[in-house]
Amino acid sequence: MKILVLGSGAREHAILLALAAEGAGHELLAAPGNAGIARDAELVADLDPNDPVAVTEFAGTANIDLVIVGPEAPLIAGVADALRERGIPVFGPGKTAAQLEGSKAFAKRVMDEAGVPTGRAVRARNRAEVETALDELGAPHVVKADGLAAGKGVIVTDDREAALAHADTYLPSGPVLIEEFLAGPEVSLFFVSDGDTVRALSPAQDYKRAYDGDAGPNTGGMGAYSPLPWLADRFGSEAEFVAEVTRTVAEPVIRHLDGEGTPFIGLLYAGLILTDSGVKVIEFNARFGDPETQVVLARLTSPLSELLMAAASGRLESEPDPTFSSDAAVTVVLASEGYPEKPVTGRPLTGLDAAASVEGVHLAHAATAETVDGLVATGGRVLNVVARGTDFAEARDRAYRALADITLPGSHHRTDIAARVAG
Numbered sequence: 361m362k363i364l365v366l367g368s369g370a371r372e373h374a375i376l377l378a379l380a381a382e383g384a385g386h387e388l389l390a391a392p393g394n395a396g397i398a399r400d401a402e403l404v405a406d407l408d409p410n411d412p413v414a415v416t417e418f419a420g421t422a423n424i425d426l427v428i429v430g431p432e433a434p435l436i437a438g439v440a441d442a443l444r445e446r447g448i449p450v451f452g453p454g455k456t457a458a459q460l461e462g463s464k465a466f467a468k469r470v471m472d473e474a475g476v477p478t479g480r481a482v483r484a485r486n487r488a489e490v491e492t493a494l495d496e497l498g499a500p501h502v503v504k505a506d507g508l509a510a511g512k513g514v515i516v517t518d519d520r521e522a523a524l525a526h527a528d529t530y531l532p533s534g535p536v537l538i539e540e541f542l543a544g545p546e547v548s549l550f551f552v553s554d555g556d557t558v559r560a561l562s563p564a565q566d567y568k569r570a571y572d573g574d575a576g577p578n579t580g581g582m583g584a585y586s587p588l589p590w591l592a593d594r595f596g597s598e599a600e601f602v603a604e605v606t607r608t609v610a611e612p613v614i615r616h617l618d619g620e621g622t623p624f625i626g627l628l629y630a631g632l633i634l635t636d637s638g639v640k641v642i643e644f645n646a647r648f649g650d651p652e653t654q655v656v657l658a659r660l661t662s663p664l665s666e667l668l669m670a671a672a673s674g675r676l677e678s679e680p681d682p683t684f685s686s687d688a689a690v691t692v693v694l695a696s697e698g699y700p701e702k703p704v705t706g707r708p709l710t711g712l713d714a715a716a717s718v719e720g721v722h723l724a725h726a727a728t729a730e731t732v733d734g735l736v737a738t739g740g741r742v743l744n745v746v747a748r749g750t751d752f753a754e755a756r757d758r759a760y761r762a763l764a765d766i767t768l769p770g771s772h773h774r775t776d777i778a779a780r781v782a783g
């Protein structure tokens with residue numbers, strides 16, 4: 361197949377590596393990609409992934425068989441709608457269904473109407489409504505901007521003043537959501553859908569805070585691991601957990617959106633908290649999660665291209681369930697100095713070959729560029745070390761050994777990824 365992946369992060373690199381690992385001789389293209397992706401796919405560097413007309417023109421002219429949309433921005437911009445209108449298979453929802461991610465208020469409405477378990481939330485349009493909602497729902501306070509904010513639009517705090525200040529930041533651009541705090545472990549679970557049928561992938565856990573021990577600000581994600589061995593203690597097995605969430609969350613949402621005439625064709629990301637009163641949704645995304653994808657796809661043993669193509673062409677029902685290795689997978693994100701607040705970019709990145717030669721390790725690039733002076737970091741999250749092992753102790757050991765080979769002045773990473781499952 362000739363496959364175009366839109367995006368330029370470690371998630372897109374992980375998707376391309378999974379497609380290449382099938383050994384099916386796919387022709388792989390990425391727009392715009394990055395320096396690491398350039399080693400595994402042909403870059404279409406001058407194609408704007410957020411431009412529906414340009415992407416459709418290119419995909420048509422280049423005879424692309426399947427377009428996979430990585431990030432949310434092209435979805436919200438209507439890139440998938442434009443491709444679908446032209447009859448080009450695309451894995452990614454249209455802009456209305458993508459509001460599940462783009463608008464927290466839309467997601468809450470769909471959950472209410474579809475009977476999906478979630479925390480209570482109040483939409484506040486001004487300071488007075490914020491104050492009333494904070495008092496009603498109590499501490500810890502959860503305040504969310506209603507729109508795409510790259511993980512930065514959310515604050516969880518015991519400090520009422522900080523919650524108010526966060527609301528003040530976002531109120532000028534629209535209402536904010538004040539949510540009930542949900543206590544319990546978090547799980548990211550991905551579902552592939554063709555708008556009707558749903559297939560679950562294997563669950564993962566993401567580390568959202570910047571520093572060890574879950575300290576510091578929220579980020580896009582500093583690391584992840586999969587599978588989640590502790591799910592068996594609560595649910596009997598991972599399969600039973602996945603079946604429950606498929607029944608209570610994914611299927612009702614997919615059915616509801618189909619009923620509204622805006623089917624969700626793509627990746628439904630359910631961000632879940634396992635509370636004492638059951639599994640509840642804290643957020644949906646309309647695309648693969650980053651960095652969870654790096655560990656989930658590292659364990660996938662069935663062909664990714666067939667699964668996504670079946671979803672894009674409305675024949676998921678006849679596609680077998682995806683299968684996963686029992687290996688443990690761990691990913692650690694290397695971040696630039698100052699991330700997430702003010703990342704310092706342009707610094708040299710070295711030692712990657714040594715890191716990639718550690719057994720069971722591969723690298724997924726997030727923000728790198730090749731210059732005359734060599735490889736440099738171009739963003740906050742720079743790259744992911746991804747390691748597999750027969751257990752988490754081995755996978756962790758490999759990941760951190762590989763990280764020790766990499767040099768990026770001023771960089772930081774968490775040292776506790778998957779420590780809680782490594783025994």
Ligand code: AMP
Pocket residue numbers: 479502504511514516539540541542543546568578631642643
């Ligand atoms: P979101 O962007 O909605 O996923 O929020 C980012 C992070 O904030 C989540 O991964 C959680 O760790 C935390 N969070 C969001 N909403 C809640 C909530 N209602 N209760 C507890 N933690 C939350």
Ligand code: GLY
Pocket residue numbers: 566580581645648649650651652
């Ligand atoms: N890892 C969180 C996200 O992709 O939104």
